[in-house]
Amino acid sequence: xxxxxxxxxxxxxxxxxxxxxxxxxxxxxxxxxxxxxxxxxxxxxxxxxxxxxxxxxxxxxxxxxxxxxxxxxxxxxxxxxxxxxxxxxxxxxxxxxxxxxxxxxxxxxxxxxxxxxxxxxxxxxxxxxxxxxxxxxxxxxxxxxxxxxxxxxxxxxxxxxxxxxxxxxxxxxxxxxxxxxxxxxxxxxxxxxxxxxxxxxxxxxxxxxxxxxxxxxxxxxxxxxx
Ligand code: E4P
Numbered sequence: 634x635x636x637x638x639x640x641x642x643x644x645x646x647x648x649x650x651x652x653x654x655x656x657x658x659x660x661x662x663x664x665x666x667x668x669x670x671x672x673x674x675x676x677x678x679x680x681x682x683x684x685x686x687x688x689x690x691x692x693x694x695x696x697x698x699x700x701x702x703x704x705x706x707x708x709x710x711x712x713x714x715x716x717x718x719x720x721x722x723x724x725x726x727x728x729x730x731x732x733x734x735x736x737x738x739x740x741x742x743x744x745x746x747x748x749x750x751x752x753x754x755x756x757x758x759x760x761x762x763x764x765x766x767x768x769x770x771x772x773x774x775x776x777x778x779x780x781x782x783x784x785x786x787x788x789x790x791x792x793x794x795x796x797x798x799x800x801x802x803x804x805x806x807x808x809x810x811x812x813x814x815x816x817x818x819x820x821x822x823x824x825x826x827x828x829x830x831x832x833x834x835x836x837x838x839x840x841x842x843x844x845x846x847x848x849x850x851x852x853x854x855x856x857x858x859x
Contacts, residue, residue, distance in 0.1 A: 634821045637691075637807065637829035641665045641678065645832040646685050658682055659693040659743070659765070659809065659829040661721065676714055683715035693743045693763075695721035704731035712740040719743045719762065724752045729759040736760025741799050743807065753785040757794040757804045764789075765829070767810035768820075779816065782808050783823040790824075814838045 635656035638649045641664040649655045660682070670678055679694045686692060692715070696707040704727060708720035712735070720735060721743045722728040732742045736759070743763040744756035748771055756764040766785050768778030786806050795801040805826035811817060814837045820828045830838070 634825065635827045636835070637693075637827055638835065639664070639809065639811070639829040639831050641668050641670060641682070642832070643678075643681060643685065646682055649832060649835055650686050650690075655686065655690065656827070657691040657693075657829075658686055659721070659807065661695045661745070662697055676710070679711065679718060680714050683717050686717070688715075688717050691717050691719045691741070691743075691763075693719045693721040693745075695745065699727060701727045701730040701734070704728065705734045708735045708740055708742070709738070721745050721765075722761075724748075724756060729755055732756070732759040732761050736762075736797070736799050739799050745809070747785070748781065750784050750788045753789060753806075754792075757789060757792070758797055760797045760799065761804060762798055762802060763805050763807050763827070765807040765809040768808060768816055769810035769812040771810075772812075778810070779819045779823075782806070782820060782825055786823050786825050 636654055637657035637659050638646055638655055639659050641660045646658055683692050694711045696704050698704040698707045711720050712718050719741045722732055723746045724744050735742050741762040743765055744761040745765045747753050747764050747766045753764045766782045768782060771778035771781050794804045798804060807827040807829050808820040808825040809829050811828055811830050811834055817828050817838055
């Protein structure tokens with residue numbers, strides 16, 4: 634399982650990247666607004682994220698266009714910012730059509746706001762390189778977000794979608810809208826390819842009270858050795 638950071642905050646991204654386990658970044662309009670981002674700086678901001686994480690880490694940048702023509706134009710502009718930009722497009726008819734066009738031009742798409750197996754299969758058939766089912770938001774409406782991601786992982790695993798995607802890469806499932814380290818555990822057990830996590834969850838993933846207690850006792854005992 635790979636970990637992406639779900640944020641537009643440059644300090645969080647730089648810090649997480651320095652830990653050595655970061656494989657990518659996902660952003661969305663809300664995350665960019667949350668850090669006080671302004672429209673005129675958006676492209677520079679995405680470029681800066683790409684520089685921080687390096688060319689091997691995909692960085693998802695979302696289009697807010699709602700028509701396929703504008704989505705494709707916007708997607709091309711975003712993809713031109715850096716080789717590791719992945720265009721994030723919502724799961725909708727116009728988004729599927731735009732994904733097909735972008736994939737045919739060699740541009741990778743992360744199909745976002747996915748909540749069902751049929752949506753995920755359509756994303757895969759349209760050439761999406763990633764599909765992002767949301768856990769927390771599904772839980773919020775009293776559905777089972779984890780079960781939904783598990784169904785999507787199982788369903789996509791039944792088929793080979795490589796003929797549809799850029800460079801014949803198999804589509805990967807990004808478990809998104811993750812709210813806890815326990816969500817990450819569940820996603821790893823079901824075999825989700827990637828979990829995109831907020832920085833707060835990433836920090837919680839590292840720590841455990843028994844780890845901290847153990848370190849403290851080892852350090853105390855080492856004092857006795859000196
Ligand atoms: C990631 O790609 C999504 O945009 C993100 O995980 C959404 O998370 P939220 O439901 O906590 O806003």
